Amino acid sequence: xxxxxxxxxxxxxxxxxxxxxxxxxxxxxxxxxxxxxxxxxxxxxxxxxxxxxxxxxxxxxxxxxxxxxxxxxxxxxxxxxxxxxxxxxxxxxxxxxxxxxxxxxxxxxxxxxxxxxxxxxxxxxxxxxxxxxxxxxxxxxxxxxxxxxxxxxxxxxxxxxxxxxxxxxxxxxxxxxxxxxxxxxxxxxxxxxxxxxxxxxxxxxxxxxxxxxxxxxxxxxxxxxxxxxxxxxxxxxxxxxxxxxxxxxxxxxxxxxxxxxxxxxxxxxxxxxxxxxxxxxxxxxxxxxxxxxxxxxxxxxxxxxxxxxxxxxxxxxxxxxxxxxxxxxxxxxxxxxxxxxxxxxxxxxxxxxxxxxxxxxxxxxxxxxxxxxxxxxxxxxxxxxxxxxxxxxxxxxxxxxxxxxxxxxxxxxxxxxxxxxxxxxxxxxxxxxxxxxxxxxxxxxxxxxxxxxxxxxxxxxxxxxxxxxxxxxxxxxxxxxxxxx
Amino acid sequence: xxxxxxxxxxxxxxxxxxxxxxxxxxxxxxxxxxxxxxxxxxxxxxxxxxxxxxxxxxxxxxxxxxxxxxxxxxxxxxxxxxxxxxxxxxxxxxxxxxxxxxxxxxxxxxxxxxxxxxxxxxxxxxxxxxxxxxxxxxxxxxxxxxxxxxxxxxxxxxxxxxxxxxxxxxxxxxxxxxxxxxxxxxxxxxxxxxxxxxxxxxxxxxxxxxxxxxxxxxxxxxxxxxxxxxxxxxxxxxxxxxxxxxxxxxxxxxxxxxxxxxxxxxxxxxxxx
Numbered sequence: 188x189x190x191x192x193x194x195x196x197x198x199x200x201x202x203x204x205x206x207x208x209x210x211x212x213x214x215x216x217x218x219x220x221x222x223x224x225x226x227x228x229x230x231x232x233x234x235x236x237x238x239x240x241x242x243x244x245x246x247x248x249x250x251x252x253x254x255x256x257x258x259x260x261x262x263x264x265x266x267x268x269x270x271x272x273x274x275x276x277x278x279x280x281x282x283x284x285x286x287x288x289x290x291x292x293x294x295x296x297x298x299x300x301x302x303x304x305x306x307x308x309x310x311x312x313x314x315x316x317x318x319x320x321x322x323x324x325x326x327x328x329x330x331x332x333x334x335x336x337x338x339x340x341x342x343x344x345x346x347x348x349x350x351x352x353x354x355x356x357x358x359x360x361x362x363x364x365x366x367x368x369x370x371x372x373x374x375x376x377x378x379x380x381x382x383x384x385x386x387x388x389x390x391x392x393x394x395x396x397x398x399x400x401x402x403x404x405x406x407x408x409x410x411x412x413x414x415x416x417x418x419x420x421x422x423x424x425x426x427x428x429x430x431x432x433x434x435x436x437x438x439x440x441x442x443x444x445x446x447x448x449x450x451x452x453x454x455x456x457x458x459x460x461x462x463x464x465x466x467x468x469x470x471x472x473x474x475x476x477x478x479x480x481x482x483x484x485x486x487x488x489x490x491x492x493x494x495x496x497x498x499x500x501x502x503x504x505x506x507x508x509x510x511x512x513x514x515x516x517x518x519x520x521x522x523x524x525x526x527x528x529x530x531x532x533x534x535x536x537x538x539x540x541x542x543x544x545x546x547x548x549x550x551x552x553x554x555x556x557x558x559x560x561x562x563x564x565x566x567x568x569x570x571x572x573x574x575x576x577x578x579x580x581x582x583x584x585x586x587x588x589x590x591x592x593x594x595x596x597x598x599x600x601x602x603x604x605x606x607x608x609x610x611x612x613x614x615x616x617x618x619x620x621x622x623x624x625x626x627x628x629x630x631x632x633x634x635x636x637x638x639x640x641x642x643x644x645x646x647x648x649x650x651x652x653x654x655x656x657x658x659x660x661x662x663x664x665x666x667x668x669x670x671x672x
Numbered sequence: 673x674x675x676x677x678x679x680x681x682x683x684x685x686x687x688x689x690x691x692x693x694x695x696x697x698x699x700x701x702x703x704x705x706x707x708x709x710x711x712x713x714x715x716x717x718x719x720x721x722x723x724x725x726x727x728x729x730x731x732x733x734x735x736x737x738x739x740x741x742x743x744x745x746x747x748x749x750x751x752x753x754x755x756x757x758x759x760x761x762x763x764x765x766x767x768x769x770x771x772x773x774x775x776x777x778x779x780x781x782x783x784x785x786x787x788x789x790x791x792x793x794x795x796x797x798x799x800x801x802x803x804x805x806x807x808x809x810x811x812x813x814x815x816x817x818x819x820x821x822x823x824x825x826x827x828x829x830x831x832x833x834x835x836x837x838x839x840x841x842x843x844x845x846x847x848x849x850x851x852x853x854x855x856x857x858x859x860x861x862x863x864x865x866x867x868x869x870x871x872x873x874x875x876x877x878x879x880x881x882x883x884x885x886x887x888x889x890x891x892x893x894x895x896x897x898x899x900x901x902x903x904x905x906x907x908x909x910x911x912x913x914x915x916x917x918x919x920x921x922x923x924x925x926x927x928x929x930x931x932x933x934x935x936x937x938x939x940x941x942x943x944x945x
Contacts, residue, residue, distance in 0.1 A: 354838065357838070357843070358833065358838075360847060361829065361833060361842075361843065361845075361847055361848065362833065362847060362848050362849065363847055363848075363849045364764065364765070364846070364847030364849050364850045452912070454912070455912030455914075456908075456911075456912035456913055456914045456915060457912075457914070458848060458849065458915060475834075478915050478916050478917060479914070479915040479916070481833055481834070483836060487836045490836070491836060491837075491838040
């Protein structure tokens with residue numbers, strides 16, 4: 188099972204969330220740091236403008252509480268000045284349900300918004316490339332994505348979406364009326380910022396683009412038919428702009444009250460509308476105290492969007508019931524997975540015994556057999572193992588899933604089998620090897636459900652799932668703010 | 673004739689009431705508004721025509737030039753306000769301002785009925801100047817009423833934008849920019865009339881030697897109005913002061929105008945007493 192530790196728009200305001208914002212290039216470093224902790228086997232970070240959540244799975248033998256504690260420590264290190272209770276921690280089934288809900292956009296500010304699924308996929312992809320996801324997170328994410336797709340296709344939760352760009356344009360109209368001939372300044376880039384800019388430009392506004400990378404600025408300006416400006420021309424561009432959209436990855440404020448006051452003087456008091464889509468924020472909130480200056484950040488716009496929506500109670504209830512169904516199915520799978528190490532050990536023991544006898548016969552009375560016959564015997568042994576163990580495997584999984592088989596509890600059944608086949612001795616050796624490897628390098632023996640990193644790559648079923656996950660490019664390419672970067 | 677005036681009056685009241693309701697419903701409705709509400713302004717215009725018929729016929733019957741009596745002057749200023757609004761809305765989508773303009777017109781049309789039709793005492797002094805003085809004040813009052821309405825709506829809209837609230841009536845109000853420009857244009861139009869009214873008013877007070885009591889208060893509020901509105905215009909021109917502070921200045925100026933009017937109506941021996 189997994190843990191989710193983090194904060195979201197529901198638990199913390201933007202002033203707190205922005206302290207935890209991590210540039211995309213530092214995420215792999217964080218993830219590597221998290222899985223280097225003794226308790227954590229796998230980790231991925233979902234970081235958007237509305238949330239920063241560390242999803243983690245334990246190493247074998249570690250408790251979920253230990254993983255949650257390690258995750259909390261890792262995240263707290265990002266923002267030492269943040270309040271102690273800023274982070275929430277969910278474990279086990281609650282964490283799974285939360286993650287499924289997040290992927291399905293049921294935990295978003297705007298219920299049903301489409302960007303979050305892309306951002307979750309992007310988070311998985313980053314962790315996969317960093318090498319911090321194993322079989323548990325792989326399976327969990329695959330299920331979360333499946334649940335999200337079911338919610339999207341099975342309900343009309345995403346229908347009639349009032350978007351952040353549409354709200355931004357609406358508010359610009361409430362300030363300026365007709366937007367034809369108005370000047371829009373785009374500072375930085377990001378999908379949402381560009382979408383807002385596109386909406387304003389399509390309403391007849393002119394566009395200025397300012398950024399730190401001249402090539403990117405030129406390309407962006409060209410794509411909108413706008414005018415590129417150098418970063419050094421920001422103050423001049425501010426004087427010309429009626430609407431300013433900011434979405435840079437700067438760690439601090441890019442636009443201060445002094446800049447706005449100066450521009451306002453040159454503009455002879457004409458109103459300006461600032462749309463700050465960055466997390467951390469680009470525009471110092473103090474600019475709002477100036478007459479005629481209106482500043483909206485991601486939280487403001489998202490809240491307005493969510494307030495603007497008609498009640499989607501029925502769709503939401505339906506969506507939550509899908510999530511519950513998927514989470515229960517995942518729970519059953521996760522429970523059944525408890526039996527996997529025992530089944531694998533049992534299978535290996537029987538196969539090893541049969542192979543040993545076969546090898547002995549092939550060296551003795553059957554030594555005259557050629558390669559095709561030897562291969563056929565090998566296949567026969569595998570088939571025999573499968574046939575013999577089919578029923579026990581099914582029953583063991585069933586027992587693990589429901590907790591007992593007839594009147595025998597799964598732990599008792601498991602212990603009896605381990606004792607009867609002397610599997611406990613073999614597993615003790617394995618645990619000792621694992622412990623050694625934890626002290627030194629990463630564990631080398633994959634065990635499904637253990638949260639070990641290399642399990643996903645070596646588990647053939649996981650490889651099979653790789654294709655089913657279909658990690659498309661994130662809908663919101665920028666991992667950062669609200670899909671704004 | 674008398675019947676015509678009465679019928680025009682009642683129909684005017686009905687039309688203004690209907691227009692007020694239509695403008696309010698247009699603001700309050702939940703569905704997306706059409707760019708221009710068709711019926712509110714039409715009904716308001718019809719009300720203005722009936723109002724005009726009532727003023728003309730009634731003043732003919734009483735053989736009073738409308739500017740010679742406060743009764744007609746008040747009624748006429750409401751007519752000017754409606755006309756100013758209907759003219760202004762041709763240049764920008766200011767229709768929702770009708771939610772204030774129509775009730776103002778209704779209030780002045782009905783309220784004038786409670787004000788006597790006798791000649792003002794000032795009429796005894798300098799008749800041609802009085803006509804110009806009252807005409808300037810009537811026109812100025814009508815224009816400033818609309819400017820005040822625009823200023824109020826500006827402050828409402830601005831408050832809603834600062835509160836970051838979507839939906840509701842404010843989302844259907846005219847844009848801040850349109851309201852700001854409308855207020856400025858109306859002030860520019862009304863200010864020369866105000867200046868003339870204040871100067872001629874001071875002359876009358878001097879001629880009648882009434883620099884005391886209600887007359888003094890009226891004169892002081894008249895000057896206060898002039899300084900407030902002059903300040904709004906000058907600061908906008910020289911320092912680019914506009915928006916909220918200009919709206920506050922305008923609303924304060926219009927309130928001063930209304931105070932002058934109230935003092936005039938309720939003064940001892942005045943038409944409202």
